[in-house]
Amino acid sequence: xxxxxxxxxxxxxxxxxxxxxxxxxxxxxxxxxxxxxxxxxxxxxxxxxxxxxxxxxxxxxxxxxxxxxxx
Amino acid sequence: xxxxxxxxxxxxxxxxxxxxxxxxxxxxxxxxxxxxxxxxxxxxxxxxxxxxxxxxxxxxxxxxxxxxxxxxxxxxxxxxxxxxxxxxxxxxxxxxxxxxxxxxxxxxxxxxxxxxxxxxxxxxxxxxxxxxxxxxxxxxxxxxxxxxxxxxxxxxxxxxxxxxxxxxxxxxxxxxxxxxxxxxxxxxxxxxxxxxxxxxxxxxxxxxxxxxxxxxxxxxxxxxxxxxxxxxxxxxxxxxxxxxxxxxxxxxxxxxxxxxxxxxxxxxxxxxxxxxxxxxxxxxxxxxxxxxxxxxxxxxxxxxxxxxxxxxxxxxxxxxxxxxxxxxxxxxxxxxxxxxxxxxxxxxxxxxxxxxxxxxxxxxxxxxxxxxxxxxxxxxxxxxxxxxxxxxxxxxxxxxxxxxxxxxxxxxxxxxxxxxxxxxxxxxxxxxxxxxxxxxxxxxxxxxxxxxxxxxxxxxxxxxxxxxxxxxxxxxxxxxxxxxxxxxxxxxxxx
Numbered sequence: 001x002x003x004x005x006x007x008x009x010x011x012x013x014x015x016x017x018x019x020x021x022x023x024x025x026x027x028x029x030x031x032x033x034x035x036x037x038x039x040x041x042x043x044x045x046x047x048x049x050x051x052x053x054x055x056x057x058x059x060x061x062x063x064x065x066x067x068x069x070x071x
Numbered sequence: 072x073x074x075x076x077x078x079x080x081x082x083x084x085x086x087x088x089x090x091x092x093x094x095x096x097x098x099x100x101x102x103x104x105x106x107x108x109x110x111x112x113x114x115x116x117x118x119x120x121x122x123x124x125x126x127x128x129x130x131x132x133x134x135x136x137x138x139x140x141x142x143x144x145x146x147x148x149x150x151x152x153x154x155x156x157x158x159x160x161x162x163x164x165x166x167x168x169x170x171x172x173x174x175x176x177x178x179x180x181x182x183x184x185x186x187x188x189x190x191x192x193x194x195x196x197x198x199x200x201x202x203x204x205x206x207x208x209x210x211x212x213x214x215x216x217x218x219x220x221x222x223x224x225x226x227x228x229x230x231x232x233x234x235x236x237x238x239x240x241x242x243x244x245x246x247x248x249x250x251x252x253x254x255x256x257x258x259x260x261x262x263x264x265x266x267x268x269x270x271x272x273x274x275x276x277x278x279x280x281x282x283x284x285x286x287x288x289x290x291x292x293x294x295x296x297x298x299x300x301x302x303x304x305x306x307x308x309x310x311x312x313x314x315x316x317x318x319x320x321x322x323x324x325x326x327x328x329x330x331x332x333x334x335x336x337x338x339x340x341x342x343x344x345x346x347x348x349x350x351x352x353x354x355x356x357x358x359x360x361x362x363x364x365x366x367x368x369x370x371x372x373x374x375x376x377x378x379x380x381x382x383x384x385x386x387x388x389x390x391x392x393x394x395x396x397x398x399x400x401x402x403x404x405x406x407x408x409x410x411x412x413x414x415x416x417x418x419x420x421x422x423x424x425x426x427x428x429x430x431x432x433x434x435x436x437x438x439x440x441x442x443x444x445x446x447x448x449x450x451x452x453x454x455x456x457x458x459x460x461x462x463x464x465x466x467x468x469x470x471x472x473x474x475x476x477x478x479x480x481x482x483x484x485x486x487x488x489x490x491x492x493x494x495x496x497x498x499x500x501x502x503x504x505x506x507x508x509x510x511x512x513x514x515x516x517x518x519x520x521x522x523x524x525x526x527x528x529x530x531x532x533x534x535x536x537x538x539x540x541x542x543x544x545x546x547x548x549x550x551x552x553x554x555x556x557x558x559x560x561x562x563x564x565x566x
Contacts, residue, residue, distance in 0.1 A: 009474065009482050016484060019540065019547055026546035029534065032440040033544070036433060040527050048428045055309040059414060063288040064246045064345050 074152075078128040080166040080224055085123055101125055103154050103186045108193040111237075112156070112184060115384030118205035120181055122163040124223060129155040131185045133196050133236065133251075136268035141242045141284065142189075153195055154186040157223055160203055166224070173226040182230040183221050192237040192381075196255075200232045201377075201386045213563035214350025214377040214386065215336055217260040233336075233349050234259070235385040236269075246289035246338075247272050248381035249347045253336045253418060254301050256349075264302050275300050294338065294416050303418035306330075306426060310412050314342040319410060322428055325457075328370045329427040330417040333458040334562030339378070342413040343405070350377035350563050352388065355510045361452040364439050369456040369509070376409060422496045423459055423522045425530065431457050433530055434501035434518045441536065448515040448537035448554050451505035456558070459522055462494035464561050472557040483553050485540055489519075494532060497522035502558055512558045 081100065085093040094113050098104050131153040142149040161179035163169060169176055181203045185195030198219040201207055216231045234255040238248045250272050258264040275297040276283040280290070291307065298305040308323045327348075330337055337348045354374035361367040375390035380398070387398035392408045399407030434457065438445065445453065466489065473486035499520040504513055516536045524530040534541040537554035 009487075012482060012484050013487060016488065019488070019542060020545065023542075023545040023547040026541045026544055028441055028444065029437070029541045029546065030544050032437050033529065033531070035440070036436055037527065037529075048426070048432075052307070055307055059291045059307060059309065062414075063290055064294065064340050064414075 081125045082163055082166040083123045101154055103188045103193050105191050105193045107191050111384050120158045121161055122159040124157040124166050126155040129153050131195055133269055134187050136270050140270040150188040157183045170224040170226055180228045182232055189239045192240050194237040197235040198230050198232040200230050211353040216564050235379055237381045242284050245381050246345050249338050249345050252347055256336055298418045304421050306417050306419050308415040314413050326427040327415050329457045335417050338416040339412040340414045341407050341411045346378045346380040348376045348378050366453045369454055425522050429526045430499035430520055444536050449505040453503050454506050454509040455501055455503050457501045459497055459499050466490040468559055468561045483556050485552055495521050495523045513555050514558055515555055
């Protein structure tokens with residue numbers, strides 16, 4: 001960054017107020033957060049964890065490779 | 072007989088015109104170099120080097136480890152010593168020249184290869200810089216590399232590459248070669264991991280299926296035990312039922328791609344053989360289709376995986392069946408292609424508690440629900456790219472690419488603002504760009520998750536859409552600040 005940009009940058013950062021000053025409630029975002037937590041809490045079985053457990057039960061004793069120059 | 076106290080490094084000029092004869096001459100002096108080893112190096116280095124230096128007496132820590140624990144117990148005589156070849160892209164009059172003027176040749180150092188006194192598969196620890204290989208099209212080629220050090224006559228040279236070793240066909244198998252390369256890459260790059268030698272991997276195998284050597288294929292249980300003992304937290308991905316299954320489980324394929332995009336070497340089993348995936352190539356001209364909501368993953372532009380397969384020269388390209396560059400077609404039967412991976416194992420670090428699939432689920436939910444806000448910044452199909460990275464690398468690259476750039480123009484204060492955040496050791500990041508901007512490396516939105524969180528908690532650290540920042544349920548628009556910012560590029564060694 002050149003000298004002019006350095007000066008500009010310092011000025012900008014010094015002017016950068018605390019995020020909370022002038023911040024408003026993120027209504028749409030908060031709505032999605034609530035939706036995600038509700039969906040997760042309502043799940044009786046976590047499909048992702050269940051898939052991982054199933055994978056392990058199938059794979060645990062399987063040989064990675066067994067052919068000549070496989071293995 | 073005592074050990075030879077003096078052995079002079081010898082130089083061998085090589086030219087494309089006299090390529091085969093030059094290698095024949097070298098082979099005459101390099102006693103451990105076999106036909107297989109000669110062909111592997113000769114084909115892989117063609118057009119990339121002009122000189123080879125032969126170090127005739129080299130103590131390789133990896134070979135010595137195997138010798139002490141295995142070869143020394145055999146009836147047939149073997150040597151604890153190896154030879155080493157150093158490759159240069161410049162003509163060097165003789166080996167002495169490198170000792171006199173090392174600085175002159177540092178940039179042209181392509182890498183080295185240890186030649187072991189074993190039958191057939193003689194290529195020991197090998198590190199080659201892929202950016203110096205003429206055989207690789209460097210455009211849109213991304214792969215893992217780290218610095219390795221070598222000394223020639225007391226002079227220090229550095230090569231940035233990914234470690235390779237062939238299986239010896241006696242005590243080690245392809246799984247050992249692949250695991251060794253993963254462990255050596257990680258220990259060389261991150262001080263948290265201890266250096267591991269080939270026989271350490273054999274010792275860590277469980278004898279519940281009988282003896283662990285010579286030549287016993289590994290199980291996924293062995294993989295997980297070894298990687299855990301090494302200090303990683305492996306995660307398994309089952310991409311398909313068996314190698315005969317026609318297609319991938321798309322979610323697992325996305326996970327695999329995210330971990331590769333995050334800069335982890337991933338062990339990939341073709342069910343019969345195992346390789347390491349260390350990167351990928353991209354094809355932006357591909358005809359891609361978004362989902363019903365207008366979103367598509369950056370996986371859609373994947374062209375080939377960059378793999379290290381111990382049967383071939385490092386940095387092979389695993390592409391589609393009809394891809395002329397697909398190295399898997401060189402196997403007699405079965406042939407391999409990009410859809411041949413049955414199971415993949417990623418050695419995650421401890422503090423990535425949140426796996427890729429859960430991070431993706433959360434990020435996509437936010438972006439899809441907030442599509443109207445995204446459309447105010449840019450319309451079109453949206454490309455998402457998910458990866459995990461360390462907070463230090465993330466902050467550093469934010470400053471380097473979006474704040475302290477040499478280009479004139481507006482400074483992205485929001486990228487600076489991020490560098491002041493308290494972040495966990497690892498963060499998941501999903502970037503979003505309209506498709507045209509994605510191809511130019513530009514984003515319009517990103518969401519950053521705490522990788523140590525649980526999906527039932529508040530996982531989002533911050534979200535940015537254009538010049539609006541969302542933190543702790545509050546949002547603030549920074550008028551005058553750029554609405555676009557550069558993609559994060561670092562995990563696969565991008566500049």
